[in-house]
Amino acid sequence: MSAWIYCDDLLHTNPTDDIMDKPYPSWVCAECAHEARGRFSQLNTSTMHEGTCGVCGQAKTVTEPRDYGYPDFTRVYTRLANEARSSQHGQSKAADERAGTAPQ
Ligand SMILES: [Zn+2]
Numbered sequence: 217m218s219a220w221i222y223c224d225d226l227l228h229t230n231p232t233d234d235i236m237d238k239p240y241p242s243w244v245c246a247e248c249a250h251e252a253r254g255r256f257s258q259l260n261t262s263t264m265h266e267g268t269c270g271v272c273g274q275a276k277t278v279t280e281p282r283d284y285g286y287p288d289f290t291r292v293y294t295r296l297a298n299e300a301r302s303s304q305h306g307q308s309k310a311a312d313e314r315a316g317t318a319p320q
Pocket residue numbers: 244245246247248249269270271272273274
């Protein structure tokens with residue numbers, strides 16, 4: 217399908233290059249940390265405060281990634297990048313949402 221070759225997204229460098237360049241976040245929200253770890257972990261909430269998550273960029277209750285054992289956030293960055301690309305193409309977003317319900 218030649219149409220996709222001329223899509224702006226594909227003319228830029230692979231988005232994963234940008235992901236790898238991201239600095240390690242100073243603060244992360246529970247959702248991003250849990251996704252990075254692949255499981256839920258109960259924390260001492262006294263270290264948490266309202267702030268901006270360094271991974272998803274949303275204003276949430278955040279804490280130091282140290283509290284989660286410095287997880288690898290690459291998979292979260294990858295998902296967010298994929299979602300951002302999907303939102304730029306209205307047609308593919310619905311397909312991604314359907315795919316999101318499939319078992320892993
Ligand atoms: Zn987050």
